Structure formats: structure tokens, C-alpha cells
Amino acid sequence: MTRVAILWHMHQPFYEDLLTGEHVLPWVRMHAIKDYWGMVDLLRAHPSVKVTFNLVPSLLVQLEAFARDEARDRHLELGLRAAERLSADERAFCVSEFFHAHRTRMIDPYPRYRELLAQRDQGDREDLPARASRFSPDDIRDLQVWHKLVWIDPVYLSQDRRVSALVTKGRGFSEEDKITLREVELEIMRRVIPEYAAAAARGQVELSTSP
16 A cells, blocks of 8 residues: 655745835735645545644744734735825836736636736836836726735635625725725634644644744
8 A cells, every 4th residue: 555645845934024024025924815724724624634734933923923913015015005095106016016826727717807917918018117007096906906815715715705705796896895805814814823733633734843
């Protein structure tokens, strides 16, 4: 009989700038809402499967800070700011940075997100501020929502009424929709570490750590 040992290595570098307090990249937060909780929660449906998760301390420290709503990154700040209040440079940042997602799986399936990407890529010989200037506040607000919405865990996308309602709505999002999405984001992040603890307690997961 063949036996396979599955080891998931969950890691992120320490992104926080200790001088400014800002996290220079958003990947702890983004992967927390997409992968870190969902991967271990999935084991509940397969109780005979046992795996090892290696959790890096720099990941856990940052994850706890984001879950407490104490950590910030520029993507988060500008994603939450009212679209009408963004400066030209901030709109350009959103148009540049808010399409970091797997195109085939996370952009193309959603018509409005795909439309916004095509809008950004029109006139690709123009500089980014010029292309961003063609985005209306409504366009930017839709981009703010889709940028985070496609990173939400697939279980939430399919089963949570708040999230599925946003997917169905598709466009014309409101500032209140952004608040709802932020509530979901915090909810998922606060479930990550307890889910690993629960899996370890029932003997389905072995936890390890490394620098």
C-alpha cells in the first residue's frame, strides 16, 4: 500500500515596515481570505484525511494583527476609501494594482471585472494616469469590490448570502457593499487560527513551524 504524507507550507515574509507601520504588500491578508481558512476547513468533509500544516511565525503574527483590525496596507486603505475621494494618483494605483488575480480563474468568469480589465488595457500606449482618468467613480468602486471579492474563499462565494448577493449584483456597487465585504473579510481572518486549532484538537492535522 502506498502512503503519502501531505505537508502544506503556509508562509509569508514579514511585510510590515517598522518605521511606518504599513504592510508593504497585501498577501497575508489576501491569502487569508482565500486560502488559509478554506484549506483546513475543507478537511471537515474528509475526516479520514490527515495532513501537516507548517505555519511560519511571521505569517501568524501578521494574520493576528489583520484579524484584530490593527494592521494596514495601501491596497486595503484605498480599497475602502470612498471612490469619489480618491486622488488622481490613488485612482492610478487602484487601476494598476487591483487586477492582481489569476485571469482565467478569477477575472474572466466575472463579466464586470473582465470589462474593467479591458477598459484599463485600452490605449496601452498611454501612461497609467491617463488610462485611470477614464475610470469614473462608479468604475473605481466596482473595481474596489471585485479586487477583493474574487479573493474571498470559494465556500463563502457560493454559500454566504452576503457574498453571493454581491457576485449576483455584479456592478453598480455602493459604499455600503464595500463595508459588507470588509465585515466578511474580518470574519474569515478571525476564523483562520481557531480552525487550525480545532483540526489539531480532533487529531486530523499536525502542526509544525519553521523560521
